[in-house]
Amino acid sequence: MQDYDQATSFLGEWGRFQLTVFFLLSASIIPNGFNGMSVMFLAAIPEHRCLVPSTANLSEAWRNVSIPRQLEDGAESKCRRYKLDILSNYSAQGLIPGLDVEVGGIEQETCLDGWVYSKDLYQSTIVTEWDIVCENDWKGPLTTSLFFAGVLLGSFISGQLSDSFGRKKILFATMAVQTGFSIIQVFSTSWEMFTVLFLIVGMGQISNYVAAFILGSEILGKSARIIFSTLGTCIFFAIGYMLLPLFAYFIRDWRTLLLALTFPGLLCIPLWWIIPESPQWLISQGRIEEAEAIIRQAAKANRVTAPAVIFKTNQLEDFKSRQQKRHTFLDLMKTNNIRIITILTVFLWLIISIGYFGVSLNTPNLHGDPFINCFLMAAIEVPSYIIAWLLLRTLSRRYSMCGTLLLGGIMLLLIQLVPLDLHILSTIMVMVGKFGVTAAFSMAYVYTSELYPTVIRNMGVGVGSMSSRVGSVISPYFVYLDAYNKLLPYILMGSLTVIMSILVLFFPESYGKPLPETIEQTPNVKGLCCRRQNKNDTIRKSSKL
Template sequence: MYDYEQVTAFLGEWGPFQRIIFFLLSASIIPNGFNGLSAVFLADTPEHWCRVPANLTSEWLNASIPLEMRGGRQVPSRCRRYRLEALANFSALHLLPGRDVNLSQVEQEKCLDGWEYSRDPYLSTIVTEWNLVCDNDWKSPLSISLFFVGVLIGSFVSGLLSDKFGRKNVLFATMGVQTGFSFLQVFSTSWEMFTALFLIVGMGQISNYVAAFVLGAEILGKTVRIIYCTLGVCIFYALGYMLLPLCAYFIRDWRTLLLILTLPGVLYVPLWWFIPESPRWLLSQGRIQEAEAIIQKAAKKNGVLAPDIVFDPVELPDLNSQNQQSFSILDLVRTRNIRCVTIMSVIIWMVISIGYFGLSLDTPNLHGNIYLNCFFSALIEVPAYTISWLLLQHLPRRYSMAGVLFLGGCVLLFIQLVPAHLHVVSIILVMIGKFGITASFSIVYVYTAELYPTVVRNMGVGASSMASRFGSILSPYFVYLGAYDRFLPYILMGTLTVLAGILTLFLPESNGTPLPETIEQMLRVKGIKFKNTSKPERKTKNGEENSVILKTSSF
């Protein structure tokens, strides 16, 4: 059988060619970090109150907004005001509000003349631009949800396009889509236009990530590939995420901020001449000479002598010579064991996605400086990815993932017990929760790929990844619930995360066991009785490779 790894072994694992590919592809992920979570600042809602156009004295203007309970204290209402005719009548009598007249009996009305917005900390957001408050406050989370709908669509489309047109072509085309449509968003004239463009940006964002991920996984050798898949792209994503609050701190207008976040995409155009197409994909398309040229060039860059003929055309047909049984999505639920694995994986992935994006989008609502909170939320991802990589190297999958899920969920539940004046403690607990959930997000990819057999592994990871997209679509509405009860999002996310940790304990342990080739060879779910079946006898090279290559985007 034709073995790509063996044929190209002369290149080595970590030469100049591999280092360039590793860092350039990882760097292409940086814009995904600040574009993917830009809504944290673009769609945030500043303090606001009803505009009062009447000719009233300053005392009456201050008294024109009724008080309401919010966050355990009385604050001016955001969506109601006293009826202006009544206030004008009282003012004409030269009465002083609060002393000579009881305003509690005065009829209230909606903000019929619009709103006034605080200019701290933002000069403008899409909320202030199109008055997405009060009766229209549902539009802001909907914009973010539709971005993640675009991510869901892009997850489906990117794989098909990449297989048909090539990894490199799709990578740069989708980077162009992300950059181009983000630029058009700057000139949005309505909320509807902004949201429609945001959906397309989401499609380009995930497609770019997946294309870069697959391209690197197919070019790099096995040892470097594992580091690239678990640390390289993830940490560079976190680096882009950390740049987001830095830019937002100096640029407080949403249009200018979005423009600044979009422009770096243009800087990636020259990478076209440094990043090659995947030789594996070229071979699968019968383009042997192009694949040969890339490998010869890589050998020259690494300073090694390549054979005169790297890929023998006679052996190439062996790549597609195996006739395999056809499987469908229904095979993920055909037997009792794989059905249990699929249901539990879908639930766990969805809960992790809700927690990750819910906590990321909620950082403006934390006490203290919103820019520092967002930066810390991004920074905590670096140790989370590092710890998850170490856990995958040395400890069982099941207990590792359950442990970080319990950590993340429990600290979120403790937040409601922290006294109101201990703001720093609350922020620390949120960051620890983000740490646990981010680490679980990194582990769950490898774990899920190891649970499914080779014949349906791609479909199994794909179905789980799709569930995580639905979780991200729901996450803005978990944040939205914070407007009614500040602790409700943390209670819900913490409870779901703990339950996901408990559910993880029922999954079989895959660490140190051969990857299953068939559905019958799958490890058994805990707590369910099954008939004895044959155990896997060997760990195939193809199966081992799939556990890494078939990992898809978590963002």
């Protein structure tokens, strides 16, 4: 049976058609880099303290001491002030703070009149607009988590929609959702409205990414497909990520910034007339003439001659018969071997996602300029993707994953040993930590797809991806721990990453081995369970002899 790649091999690997699809689909992912990390600036928390209204009857001396100092660092409190009625009474009596009255003994109160926010870095954010600080600071991580919850929901439905309506239609429909609801978000009148719209934007963001990924994987040839899946989508996402701090540096108002970040999505509209539908999906729907028409247009673009008949009838019948056999998610637990692989896959994607998004979202808490720090955290992803690609081409999957995870985890753990005044060294260690976690993240897609047999490969990768989305929902709360101890997020993320680097050694090796086709061909997991399974297999073979 001649498969799709063989039937279209006359096109070549890197003709004009493939290059056009490669770069345009990769470019369509750039806005995902904007939306995925924009919350760092949209929901940034400037320096703030309680507002002391001008109507308060206070002398200049009493106004200067109206905000208590924190015991741990001597900085002004962000959430408390001395009771203004008491201060006004002392001021009216002509008493002098510190001389006639011991200020520290005066009763305190919450910020009843709101807050004053520093405008050194930001003119406005959603935090300053709706006072998401102090007793309302729980809304900050929840805002980010709801965006990633939308990503989780989108990953649930994007695959089914793409299978039912086509890769191209869902790609552009979800780009429209991402862009359209981001524009509506600019006009939010409350935090509740902003977060609901943010959730919908998250649904469009992941659906757009997945649709572009699948479409490119199905249109491109085998060698082009590997580069597209590792370098194309990942690096263009990183480009969008790197452009984010550039936009944020020049635009300090959150509404204007969001509108500017949304505009590039409109530039993708002309791609509708350039990017074709997936011929493989059209064949699965019985639309053979349309699939052949696309292949012939590709041949014309590549200046090659297409055969008179591209897809033979007997090949299509065989293809359809294979499509009829369906598998369910229960098959991921069918045997002891596949069950352990699934459990390890869930933990792998969950922990990598917590590390990646936790480090990324914690960037504003690093010492130094947040715009430069964000750019550096984005830029480090480019070499990490290249290294991951090289490792996938040359070395063992298990040891490559273990090495990159171990590097990332150890760097994050060692940050606590760096003296507090060596801020540059701390930032470098965080960057190296993210380098390792990002490289492991990009390799996880390829490794997971190689572990699962063909009949349940999509479901296996889907379960891993779902686990990743759960990790992204949790990650903002790791960042939230920074309020209690600045090193605590790194200690937790580093510990989990190091543990996972050890667990990944229990995965079977897939480098240089043929992909399994059936559940029975799934490679054995390293460990006691599989020794027992191998022993049973030996006994069965001996009995047959």
